[in-house]
Amino acid sequence: MTNFILPARLPFNYLSVVNSHGWRQLAPFGFDENTSTLSYTFRASNGRVMQINMNDARTGVAVDVKGRLSKLEVNEIREAITWMFALDADYSSFYEVARREQKLRKAIKFAYGRVLRSPTLFEDVVKTLFTTNTLWGATKNMTKKLIASFGDPLPGSDLKAFPTPESIAASSPEVLKETVRVGYRAPALHELAVRVASGELDLESLKQSTLPSLELRKELLKINGIGPYAAANLLLILGRSDYIPIDSWALKLVSYEWYEGGPVTAKEVERAFEKWGMYKGFAFWFWDWKYTGG
């Protein structure tokens, strides 16, 4: 067993990150409600697949991995978890702004701002593609089937790692449609995998991009299947808060917050959060909404 603690820039709240959105429900993540352990089936660059267990260490993340790891593997795991939990991110300027608004008090109290990420942006783009024009149950199914069909197995278990771009690229849109049930998304998924695998599209470099959000958004919108909602979602994952991921749920939230459940368009959502400027995405995401579903 290899275990260590990765410290976070404070303030940090482990569960706020884990629960920041639905990602923890998507394979190869797993979450144990009783112990609050977040697990992830990780594939190192040398092809070794291992199960990482993460838990709350108050000021950081406690990490457990079964078996002896090489120095290279430990470094890759450290790097992956630092990215997944945005451990070195600084949200103090957002909190300064949030102090003015009662509906954002919880953001300060629970150190909101970090959004749980997958180790690679490729995985997050694929998962975001799977959230478009479908229900959450189908998103979970598509992710599960993609992993079952193309992921490398964790020895001695039924678990598999998220597939590499190469393994998906080696397939075909027809197979993706039939076996992963991604429907009309199949050509977009396959094209993305081919572009990343061939090196034509360096998605991972966008993690460290210093491009203005507007330019970064343009890059994301060039990906087939990624429209305004998906791009805004990915920008938030990348720590950019300038755009709001406006889907049908967002319209519902804003409708019940300010329009008594009446019809609302994307323009009203934009207008409601306009004053938050570069923090409008965070303000929307971490708003203390009246409507909670049902």
Place this chain on the structure above:
DNA sequence: GGTAGACCTGGACGC
């Protein structure tokens, strides 16, 4: 720049 319609899957519902 705005809008209508097609694209698929899977769940709900009625029979």
Place this chain on the structure above:
DNA sequence: GCGTCCAGGTCTACC
């Protein structure tokens, strides 16, 4: 068990 309807963003064609 089968058929129908509906929800859910993106893309393309058209105005």
